[in-house]
Amino acid sequence: MNALDLVDVGFSYGPRRALSEVGFHLAEGSFTALLGPNGAGKSTLIALLTRLYDLRQGEIRVCGYSLRQEPRKALANLGVVFQQSTLDLDLSVEQNLRYHAALHGLPGRLASERIERELERHQLGPRRHDKVRLLNGGHRRRVEIARALLHEPRLLLLDEASAGLDPASREGLNRHVRQLCREQGVAVLWTTHLLDEVRPEDNLLVLNQGRIIANDRAASLGAQQEGGLAAAFERLTA
Known part of the structure; x- marks a missing residue:
């Protein structure tokens, strides 16, 4: 069973389309980085995953439970660290x-x-x-x-969790979360706009203008472009 499944998820703010046909899967115990420039739709996606926004298009399942039909069971398997401290x-x-x-x-x-x-x-x-x-x-x-x-929870969401931290604290937090993922078997979705928070072995999702435009190992995406991952990300989000 996957820790998270998204199928054809979409969302609009009035006439403005924020997410379109977003779909991906997170295996149990995996670390996945969701990378995208500011305004790509990352925070909107987190708001849907946590039910801050109502899901009206597509399907989200947490550990097999539909977020729309079985929200209490789905959310019982979900832990969240928001960008702004609560x-x-x-x-x-x-x-x-x-x-x-x-x-x-x-x-x-x-x-x-x-x-x-x-x-x-x-x-x-x-x-x-x-x-x-x-x-x-x-x-x-x-x-x-x-x-x-x-x-x-079996799934931990971290929405720009390193925002506002100094470089040493960012690195320490990143390392700490990866250790939890390995030792506790928790699936992690780590959203960021910073390339230096992504490791070559990571599952990497690239979100731009509301769409998933890449879903692969970071090392594989980096190998596709001279200049590595930074060049690949620049090309994908241009």
């Missing part, structure tokens, strides 16, 4: 995690066990009682990823 800055790291666990209906003991696990996994134990506003950008992102994994 943490409560005046709550501690642990309080943010407990609030999220309560929203998902996790019993107290189970919530505590999972919070401890995520604090350890993301090396946040020493900061558990710190208010989020005291954390740097990289640590805040780790808190958001820890929160997104509390209910044990």
Whole structure:
């Protein structure tokens, strides 16, 4: 079973077409980069995947569950880190995690066990009682990823998760998410407009003007153009 299936997904803002016939599949445990210039439709796609926007054209299935027909089951398998932080800055790291666990209906003991696990996994134990506003950008992102994994989703969406981070923090976050993908078997969809966040072995989707114009290994796309992936991306999105 795939972690995510999209078939002929489309969306419009009034007369303006934002997405057209978007379709792809993500295997369980895979890391897939969704690359596109600003305005390509990445955030619209994330909004559809998370039901912030209503899906009116096409089909989205998360772990086999239709997002339209079985939204609760589909969303139960989905964890999300949005581009804009949604943490409560005046709550501690642990309080943010407990609030999220309560929203998902996790019993107290189970919530505590999972919070401890995520604090350890993301090396946040020493900061558990710190208010989020005291954390740097990289640590805040780790808190958001820890929160997104509390209910044990099989698919993790990260929408421009490295936005606003310095280069070292961006690299650390990228490496951390890939490690989670390998060790936990979580499928990851990582949206970005930055080529340096893509690795040669990645599954790579290129979105431009609302359409998927490439779906291949990053190394294969780079090999098709003199100048590598950067040249290939420039040609595809020109």
